[in-house]
Amino acid sequence: MFDMGFVNLLQNLTLIAGGGGAATAAIGLMATLMFCFFSYCILYQSRRNERLPPGPYPWPIIGNLHQLRLPIHRTLRHLANKYGPILFLRFGSVPTLVVSSSEMAKQFLKTHDLIFASRPPTSVGKYFFYNFKDIAFAPYGDHWRKMRKICVLELLTAQRIESFKHVRQEEVSAMIRSIWEESESGRFAVNVTEAIYASLANILWRILARKKFSDNDLGTDGKGFTDLVREVSTAVGSLNIGDFVPYLDWLDLQGIKRSLKKANRRFDAFAEKIINDHVDHHMARASNGQEETMPHVKDFVDVLLEVAETNTTDTKLKRETIKALIFVCLSDFTHCHPIPILKLERFEQPNILLTVFVFLQQLFAAGMETSADALEWAMSELLRHPHAIHRLQEEIESVVGQHGKVNESNLASMVYLQCVVKETLRLYPSLPLAIPHASVEAVTVGGYYIPKKTMVIMNLWAIGRDPDVWGADASEFNPERFLRVEEHGMDLSGGQSDFRMLPFGAGRRRCPGSAMAILTVEYALAQLLHTFDWRVEGDPSELDMKEACATTMPRQAPLFAYPSLRRPRRL
Ligand code: HEM
DSSP, X not given: OHHHHHHHHHHHHHHXXXXXTOHHHHHXXXXXXXXXXXXXXXXXXXXXXXXXXXXXXXXXXXXXGGGOOSSHHHHXXXXXXXXXXXXXXXXXXXXXXXXXXXXXXHIIIIITTTTTOBOOOOHIIIIITTTTOSSSXXXXXXXXXXXXXXXXXXXXXXXXXXXXXXXXXXXXXXXXXXXXXXXXXXXXXXXXXXXXXXXXXXXXXXXXXXXXXXXXXXXXXXXXXXXXXHHHHHHHHSOOHHHHSGGXXXXXXXXXXXXXXXXXXXXXXXXXXXXXXXXXXXXXXXXXXXXXXXXXXXXXXHHHHHHHHHSOHHHHHHHHHHXXXXXXXHHTGXXXXXXXHHHHHHHHOHHHHHHHHHHHHHHHHHHHHHHHHHHHHHHHHHHHOHHHHHHHHHHHHHHHOSSOOOOGGGGGGOHHHHHHHHHHHHHOOSXXXXXXXXXSXXXXXXXXXXXXXXXXXXXXXXXXXXXXXXXXXXXXXXXXXXXXXXXXXXXXXXXXXXXXXXXXXXXXXXXXXXXXXHHHHHHHHHHHHHHEXXXXXXXXXXXXXXXXXXXXXXXXXXXXXXXXXXXXXXX
16 A cells, blocks of 8 residues: 555656646745755754654655555564664654554553554545544544444444344355356366455445445446445555645645545445435335334444434434424325435535445445455465365364354354464454554653654554564464464454454554454355365465555455365255
């Protein structure tokens, strides 16, 4: 993510430095350079007085950005090996701290959690997430607290997750069938990566909005959902110069702000369609008297609309209006259409629908790729370690029998499966650099002065592979390590005191979706291995394991493998 952005960034800096002939740009550049130079002098005056953590010396304007290389988490670990587990850098003019050990992570995410619970202001939060109306990019404060509460108490509760059991069952079974069909009964290798991503996207869409969406649901002109996700992903994955060199922000050199605003408009229209669909559905059920007689499983949009109805005074007002309008419409149902209701509502009270939109987008983004990445890495490592596959298959069979189907309730008895998933997340945390934190005030940590508004990057990838904690084989896939007493029963949710690995972060901003993610990954993995034996072309130990550099950390090359049915069965 950062790397692509960095390449763009350097290109753009070179471009404007070249003049381009535009008088405005030239004047802007001169002013900017002078401003940067003086800011730089002032900042480094303070650096001499305070004991900042160690780090390489920054260049004017771009700071240490020129030192970032692909993949960024590896570069940052390399720098940490040289300068220490808290490393001070400057991304443009933004003071940036990289934390690379579990001991230091504990200082930031436990001892001083409150000070580091905010987020740096980025253009993604501003232009795509409706000026930080989301949860993941929102600064610490009232809005974030409200969003977090809705997430934890309404959307991602154990009960709610359980209520979508049938969705996971149906979609994982559909994935298994499609893998078998695509391989033409095991004769051809299948694209396991593609199958996993499609299945997890279907699961998440059904949890969020009741139905799966295809490209055509967004647009039939080839500008469908995939295109939108790609557009946003590119914008999110680009390092916006303006975020780090604020004096250049107004120039929008890479066109990122334009692109985010455009993507936001397209997503907004799509999300509105989803809401319309929910109002339609609700009205149809109400008119048939089904709301009382046939309760249905509520998806996240249902829950959010309900929360909006009951939560606060202003949202209540809006829901009352909706109810009144629905009532009016119901009194003459045949002549009513829900869309005008929503148009009117949006006009009157944009905040509630906005919250729903933002939640939809963000939970999809946060939940889909992360879980899919974990599953594809687990499959990749297992394919390289046949003894681990064998042990896992034996365990699954001992719990469900040869012909039985895996049930989510069986997972608690599958200890080795849990070890495999933990080991995968240790080596391949889906967000290798978490989501940047920001300090809300100056503080001293580990004897070093950390200025206010410092961006803090947790190198979760480096923490999970620290040989001081995990031993000389820290970079090896060895699920058995989690059977040892010290690691057995290790809780990954980040809400406890164990900081040896942090795939879901820790403290106030830890991932609220960890339980759902682990359940989905364990269940899908168990089904994939209980149904099929797997092999790859050539020597499994030679399987390409390079990671791609995106917002998350997927495989660089898709995983292809041959499935063969373990027992004759109907799929
Ligand atoms: C294997 C799967 C997943 C991994 C490895 C993962 C990891 C993470 C990490 C590292 C963070 C940042 C923590 C920090 O800032 O310190 C995060 C935040 C977040 N995750 Fe996940 N996640 C996963 C799945 C999910 C799922 C399934 C959902 C919900 C559907 C979800 C929702 C979120 C949200 C909303 C945040 C922002 C929290 C905040 O800023 O308060 N994640 N996740």
